[in-house]
Amino acid sequence: YPKWYSAKRGIYHSKHPSIELPTHTYLDVVSFIFSHQHTGISALIDSSSGYSLSYAELFPLVKSMASALQSRGISQGDVVLLLLPNSIYYPIIFLAVLYLGAIVTAMNPLSSVSEIKKQVTDCNVHLAFTVHQNVENLKALGISIITVPENLVIDSKQVQFSDFYELISGNFDLVTKPVIRQQDTAAILYSSGTTGASKGAVLTHRNFIAVVELFVKFEASQYEYLSSENVYLAVLPMFHIYGLSLFVLGLLSLGSSIVVMKKFETNEMVRMIERYRVTHLPVVPPILMALTKGAKGVRGDSLKSLKQVSSGAAPLNRKIIENFVQAFQHVDLIQGYGMTESTAVGTRGFNTKDYCKYSSIGLLAPNTQAKVINWDNGSCLPPGHSGELWLRGPAIMKEYMNNAEATMSNIDSDGWLHTGDIVYFDQDGYLYIVDRIKEIIKYKGFQISPADLEAVLICHPEIVDVAVTAATDEESGEIPVAFVVRRHGSSLTQDAVIDYLAQQVAPYKKVKKVFFTHSIPKSAAGKILRRELRKLLSSRL
Numbered sequence: 001y002p003k004w005y006s007a008k009r010g011i012y013h014s015k016h017p018s019i020e021l022p023t024h025t026y027l028d029v030v031s032f033i034f035s036h037q038h039t040g041i042s043a044l045i046d047s048s049s050g051y052s053l054s055y056a057e058l059f060p061l062v063k064s065m066a067s068a069l070q071s072r073g074i075s076q077g078d079v080v081l082l083l084l085p086n087s088i089y090y091p092i093i094f095l096a097v098l099y100l101g102a103i104v105t106a107m108n109p110l111s112s113v114s115e116i117k118k119q120v121t122d123c124n125v126h127l128a129f130t131v132h133q134n135v136e137n138l139k140a141l142g143i144s145i146i147t148v149p150e151n152l153v154i155d156s157k158q159v160q161f162s163d164f165y166e167l168i169s170g171n172f173d174l175v176t177k178p179v180i181r182q183q184d185t186a187a188i189l190y191s192s193g194t195t196g197a198s199k200g201a202v203l204t205h206r207n208f209i210a211v212v213e214l215f216v217k218f219e220a221s222q223y224e225y226l227s228s229e230n231v232y233l234a235v236l237p238m239f240h241i242y243g244l245s246l247f248v249l250g251l252l253s254l255g256s257s258i259v260v261m262k263k264f265e266t267n268e269m270v271r272m273i274e275r276y277r278v279t280h281l282p283v284v285p286p287i288l289m290a291l292t293k294g295a296k297g298v299r300g301d302s303l304k305s306l307k308q309v310s311s312g313a314a315p316l317n318r319k320i321i322e323n324f325v326q327a328f329q330h331v332d333l334i335q336g337y338g339m340t341e342s343t344a345v346g347t348r349g350f351n352t353k354d355y356c357k358y359s360s361i362g363l364l365a366p367n368t369q370a371k372v373i374n375w376d377n378g379s380c381l382p383p384g385h386s387g388e389l390w391l392r393g394p395a396i397m398k399e400y401m402n403n404a405e406a407t408m409s410n411i412d413s414d415g416w417l418h419t420g421d422i423v424y425f426d427q428d429g430y431l432y433i434v435d436r437i438k439e440i441i442k443y444k445g446f447q448i449s450p451a452d453l454e455a456v457l458i459c460h461p462e463i464v465d466v467a468v469t470a471a472t473d474e475e476s477g478e479i480p481v482a483f484v485v486r487r488h489g490s491s492l493t494q495d496a497v498i499d500y501l502a503q504q505v506a507p508y509k510k511v512k513k514v515f516f517t518h519s520i521p522k523s524a525a526g527k528i529l530r531r532e533l534r535k536l537l538s539s540r541l
């Protein structure tokens with residue numbers, strides 16, 4: 001066996017040298033980010049107006065906002081909700097909360113009232129940052145709100161008279177800087193793990209510090225050019241771990257420029273790549289597909305500035321890879337793999353002209369160990385064999401909040417995170433995703449928990465039983481579909497079920513199809529047999 005695989009213990013080691021992490025007990029990720037030296041000038045650029053925040057402004061803005069939040073009564077351990085689309089202020093708000101030792105919980109701003117209520121209650125939110133359209137909903141929940149203006153150009157009149165403007169323009173200094181330990185909670189992000197409803201994954205300052213150091217000591221060394229010359233396009237949302245790890249943590253530590261888009265639209269994205277001479281474009285598979293086949297006027301020789309496109313969060317289909325590689329011969333295409341529970345750390349590809357493994361998710365990240373487990377008997381598998389991927393390392397979350405049972409079934413006593421993904425290593429140490437055995441549905445890279453949707457649907461008075469599963473979809477990867485058992489005599493229609501759910505969940509979670517059936521396949525203990533459900537689905541399609 002290769003030396004990066006220890007056959008005796010069944011452990012895969014990273015082929016990359018390990019990275020030393022700071023060892024002192026007291027350290028917060030914000031101080032850590034701003035302790036790094038780089039030559040970056042523009043930090044965050046608003047794509048539509050071109051307005052930018054410089055690196056010189058960044059830390060003072062964070063400190064000013066932190067002190068303003070402190071003067072409004074936010075203190076260590078309090079939870080602050082970020083219910084926001086991307087903006088150049090998103091990272092500032094995020095880091096300000098963490099600098100106080102307070103905790104961020106983030107959420108898709110398109111979430112429904114009941115979804116917001118659930119998360120706000122679950123993690124006991126004290127204060128929320130949001131955009132205008134969510135203000136009324138949040139007020140009804142009785143939490144204080146700071147409205148972030150939609151079009152953030154700091155010197156416009158609109159902003160000057162807002163609450164938000166006062167917060168960042170104060171030039172305050174913290175009255176008292178709280179003492180923060182690496183092991184303290186920094187963020188609570190929601191994920192359903194391998195099974196059940198979505199749960200709060202508790203990420204610590206230590207987890208974030210591990211991510212930052214991965215960028216500073218490793219990612220930066222992978223390029224021939226200086227990180228501060230790179231221009232990234234932030235089209236992925238910062239409320240999801242993938243965008244968060246890049247645009248709020250890693251890249252700001254490197255001094256790269258980040259052009260922030262509020263919302264994905266193919267032609268607009270192409271215009272922004274050209275206007276700002278974007279060099280790096282992190283995407284999810286549907287964006288890559290749109291770029292290869294949808295964008296107006298995009299040819300292989302356009303988008304000359306692009307050096308690297310990286311895809312993650314969902315499987316990338318071979319056809320899309322082929323089309324992209326053909327059309328954009330000057331661009332490096334790589335995949336990365338991560339999870340909310342691993343603070344986005346997992347694997348990452350690195351392609352040189354003579355070593356292209358496009359369909360691989362790359363090599364194990366530094367400091368990360370893996371096992372590949374035989375699903376039938378629990379044994380460890382060597383390279384070339386597929387099994388469930390287990391991960392261990394400094395970026396693995398601490399726990400699921402207030403849920404010891406879920407924590408124990410996802411992280412075992414030796415610290416291995418069970419990912420629910422089926423993978424294999426090839427002889428060069430590159431990983432390939434084969435299947436997913438956990439229950440989540442991946443819609444354009446976003447997680448949807450079947451159990452969350454089932455919990456809503458079962459409340460319909462004419463539904464006596466329900467199960468939700470994923471159907472493959474060319475454009476989005478996967479979409480949720482529902483199997484419904486109607487009450488005797490009910491004439492409930494597919495459209496009525498779709499509408500009922502649509503009123504209570506974020507738009508991207510809507511079911512697209514409903515199958516009426518007489519019973520849901522279940523185990524003796526009453527658990528839905530997800531595999532049977534998948535078989536049932538293929539027989540119905």
Ligand code: 4UU
Nearest residue numbers: 242312313314315335336337338339340344361433447
């Ligand atoms: C097939 O989706 C994410 C994180 C994505 C990410 C992070 C850092 C991508 C690239 C990167 O560099 O997090 P979650 O929690 O929403 O979903 C995690 C799940 C994984 O368990 C796996 O099933 O998303 C799926 N997934 C992928 N599947 C993540 N990346 C990939 C991938 N191919 N490249």
